[in-house]
Amino acid sequence: MTDTALDIRASAGSQARAEALTGPNGPKPRPIISPRNIMIYGTLFVVSVYYLLPLYVMIMTSVKGMPEIRMGNIFSPPLEITFQPWVKAWAEACTGLNCEGLSRGFWNSVRITIPSVIVSIAIASVNGYALANWRFKGANIFFTILIFGAFVPYQVMLYPIVILLREAGLYGSLTGLVIVHTIFGMPILTLLFRNYFSSLPEELFKAARVDGAGFWGIYFKIMLPMSLPIFVVAMILQITGIWNDFLFGVVYTRPENYPMTVQLNNIVNSVQGVKEYNVNMAATVLTGLVPLIVYFVSGKLFVRGIAAGAVKG
Amino acid sequence: MTDHAITSVKVNDVSLNFGSVEVLKQLNIDVHQGEFLVLLGPSGCGKSTLLNCIAGLLDVSSGQIFINNKNVTWDEPKDRGIGMVFQSYALYPQMSVEGNLSFGLKNARLPKEEIQKRVARAAEILQIEPLLARKPMALSGGQRQRVAIGRALVRDVDVFLFDEPLSNLDAKLRSDLRVEIKRLHQRLKNTMIYVTHDQIEAMTLADRIAIMKEGIIQQLDTPHAIYNKPVNLFVAGFIGSPSMNFLEGELTNGAVDVGGTSVSVGRYGFEPGNENWSGRAVLGVRPEHVIVLNGVDTQPFSFDATIEIVEPMGADTIAWTTLGGHSFTFRADSELNLEEGQKIRLGFDPARASLFDAVSGERI
Numbered sequence: 033m034t035d036t037a038l039d040i041r042a043s044a045g046s047q048a049r050a051e052a053l054t055g056p057n058g059p060k061p062r063p064i065i066s067p068r069n070i071m072i073y074g075t076l077f078v079v080s081v082y083y084l085l086p087l088y089v090m091i092m093t094s095v096k097g098m099p100e101i102r103m104g105n106i107f108s109p110p111l112e113i114t115f116q117p118w119v120k121a122w123a124e125a126c127t128g129l130n131c132e133g134l135s136r137g138f139w140n141s142v143r144i145t146i147p148s149v150i151v152s153i154a155i156a157s158v159n160g161y162a163l164a165n166w167r168f169k170g171a172n173i174f175f176t177i178l179i180f181g182a183f184v185p186y187q188v189m190l191y192p193i194v195i196l197l198r199e200a201g202l203y204g205s206l207t208g209l210v211i212v213h214t215i216f217g218m219p220i221l222t223l224l225f226r227n228y229f230s231s232l233p234e235e236l237f238k239a240a241r242v243d244g245a246g247f248w249g250i251y252f253k254i255m256l257p258m259s260l261p262i263f264v265v266a267m268i269l270q271i272t273g274i275w276n277d278f279l280f281g282v283v284y285t286r287p288e289n290y291p292m293t294v295q296l297n298n299i300v301n302s303v304q305g306v307k308e309y310n311v312n313m314a315a316t317v318l319t320g321l322v323p324l325i326v327y328f329v330s331g332k333l334f335v336r337g338i339a340a341g342a343v344k345g
Numbered sequence: 346m347t348d349h350a351i352t353s354v355k356v357n358d359v360s361l362n363f364g365s366v367e368v369l370k371q372l373n374i375d376v377h378q379g380e381f382l383v384l385l386g387p388s389g390c391g392k393s394t395l396l397n398c399i400a401g402l403l404d405v406s407s408g409q410i411f412i413n414n415k416n417v418t419w420d421e422p423k424d425r426g427i428g429m430v431f432q433s434y435a436l437y438p439q440m441s442v443e444g445n446l447s448f449g450l451k452n453a454r455l456p457k458e459e460i461q462k463r464v465a466r467a468a469e470i471l472q473i474e475p476l477l478a479r480k481p482m483a484l485s486g487g488q489r490q491r492v493a494i495g496r497a498l499v500r501d502v503d504v505f506l507f508d509e510p511l512s513n514l515d516a517k518l519r520s521d522l523r524v525e526i527k528r529l530h531q532r533l534k535n536t537m538i539y540v541t542h543d544q545i546e547a548m549t550l551a552d553r554i555a556i557m558k559e560g561i562i563q564q565l566d567t568p569h570a571i572y573n574k575p576v577n578l579f580v581a582g583f584i585g586s587p588s589m590n591f592l593e594g595e596l597t598n599g600a601v602d603v604g605g606t607s608v609s610v611g612r613y614g615f616e617p618g619n620e621n622w623s624g625r626a627v628l629g630v631r632p633e634h635v636i637v638l639n640g641v642d643t644q645p646f647s648f649d650a651t652i653e654i655v656e657p658m659g660a661d662t663i664a665w666t667t668l669g670g671h672s673f674t675f676r677a678d679s680e681l682n683l684e685e686g687q688k689i690r691l692g693f694d695p696a697r698a699s700l701f702d703a704v705s706g707e708r709i
């Protein structure tokens with residue numbers, strides 16, 4: 033009796049051991065079609081369609097001729113591809129008396145964006161560096177005011193700035209607009225740079241001071257070389273922000289200095305003649321091309337910079 | 346140290362507040378020329394803060410700092426004649442090792458040949474010549490710390506400041522570099538101020554140790570004096586591992602009554618003027634001063650104990666017992682094969698012990 037009981041126990045033990053060897057091993061297999069995967073990929077699909085469909089419609093419409101557009105079917109691909117609307121949008125479309133197309137607005141935008149981006153980033157990075165590393169007297173007050181500045185609605189400032197620019201003799205000029213963009217970019221950019229520089233090890237800064245580097249020496253030789261990601265983030269934010277700006281462009285410049293967005297609006301909303309949907313679509317895509325290219329070229333660096341600096345307080 | 350030694354660094358009545366928090370309180374230290382001074386204390390007691398004040402990286406709230414008899418309280422770090430080594434190495438990541446070493450010299454606008462000469466010398470002393478072209482990323486922790494020391498070395502200064510330079514390294518490397526720092530000090534004979542919270546580092550490196558607590562120097566003395574004659578309960582408990590046994594009791598007529606057991610302290614060397622002290626006192630006995638088995642009976646005080654816990658450490662064994670209701674540890678040779686529950690006779694010499702006022706914590 034006791035013998036059999038022992039036997040059973042022994043065999044149960046070896047069975048358990050065999051099970052341990054033949055049981056689950058390696059990564060747990062996951063079915064490809066599972067509720068979880070359906071949810072994830074379904075959501076991703078819906079979201080991409082949501083964003084890509086308008087782009088698809090725009091591009092398709094922009095390469096169709098007007099007769100084809102009048103037939104409807106906005107989703108169908110063009111029967112006959114034509115680039116005439118693109119040429120027209122770039123070089124011939126009229127706004128008011130002027131018939132130079134978007135090209136003039138494009139060059140205006142370039143002349144606004146480049147100096148605004150450079151000047152605002154240059155100033156903001158030095159601000160952020162000073163705030164993060166050189167705890168000067170009044171730094172906290174300065175910082176509070178700056179943060180407050182980030183939350184002031186633009187509308188409140190519109191008219192006072194018109195007056196200021198007029199008094200300075202800059203109203204309507206590109207310089208005036210560059211100054212406005214630089215000022216309005218300052219709070220958020222300074223915050224961005226301050227947080228990034230604060231996340232760099234403080235001892236590095238101390239070591240550089242012991243090594244006799246001054247304010248600018250540390251900035252250029254120690255901080256700048258370590259900050260490429262955050263500069264890319266700032267550049268993307270500024271290029272897209274300033275390029276896409278409409279309000280400041282229309283308020284602070286004269287018609288011959290209008291940026292591309294304002295010009296696009298004027299082309300699309302012009303009331304004379306028939307609505308040329310293909311030209312409008314081409315003009316819209318052209319205007320959006322710059323930010324789009326910036327994103328594509330620097331996407332990876334952008335993500336890295338955001339992860340490195342922007343999250344940490 | 347003699348009274349005539351030349352003062353290299355003098356900290357005079359320095360206080361430092363961060364807002365309303367007093368981190369350093371009227372601190373005074375004189376460091377002699379060529380001395381190796383270790384600042385030792387628990388985390389957050391203000392060691393780094395003091396070092397930063399000496400380096401000029403923090404402005405003091407009040408007081409003065411002298412280096413080589415020059416008042417440098419308002420001077421920039423670079424003008425103070427100091428080199429500093431940080432815990433996190435703080436190497437400039439985008440520069441090569443050579444770039445790191447020469448950065449300070451370039452800022453000082455030294456001639457090229459002089460820079461090369463000094464970098465070569467530092468690299469030779471620290472044996473980092475093969476690494477000169479590498480970036481810090483491509484170095485091991487020990488190599489990085491050597492480069493960091495090299496960066497202080499090339500500056501050719503009189504005073505070196507170290508802020509826990511070894512605490513990021515593993516135990517083996519730490520003891521290797523510890524010896525190297527000692528060798529470096531013997532070779533260069535600079536003044537060195539060294540912050541650590543590792544007592545072994547403090548004991549092995551220091552000419553003198555300053556024990557800090559909450560921004561106040563508790564005791565500034567040689568390692569021997571700090572170990573054998575701690576001035577108060579904090580220092581006594583902080584130095585030594587395992588820490589000192591504290592037996593509290595009433596001190597009357599040259600004997601402490603520890604939970605019913607009378608320990609005669611007749612042979613104890615009282616501080617001048619305290620010979621007839623009486624009241625609540627704490628008798629401090631180092632675990633390594635306890636005698637086991639052989640020679641127990643020649644000790645002025647001995648008692649029977651039962652071993653409760655045994656902690657084998659390899660070379661020796663720490664055993665836990667009780668004396669008069671107080672937990673009492675002692676260190677014994679591991680060859681004795683002590684066992685839990687074993688009865689054993691222990692003895693010690695009160696002359697080697699310390700006595701403290703139980704209320705104020707001061708040595709008596």
Ligand SMILES: Nc1ncnc2c1ncn2[C@@H]1O[C@H](COP(=O)(O)OP(=O)(O)OP(=O)(O)O)[C@@H](O)[C@H]1O
Nearest residue numbers: 363366368386387388389390391392393394395542
């Ligand atoms: N910038 C600061 N602002 C406010 N308080 C600070 C600041 N820097 C340090 N402290 C406080 O000062 C005290 C001393 O800090 P310190 O860094 O000198 O300590 P420590 O002795 O070096 O400690 P550890 O051994 O952990 O390095 C701490 O209580 C700390 O919280």
Ligand SMILES: [Mg+2]
Nearest residue numbers: 392393394509
């Ligand atoms: Mg510290």
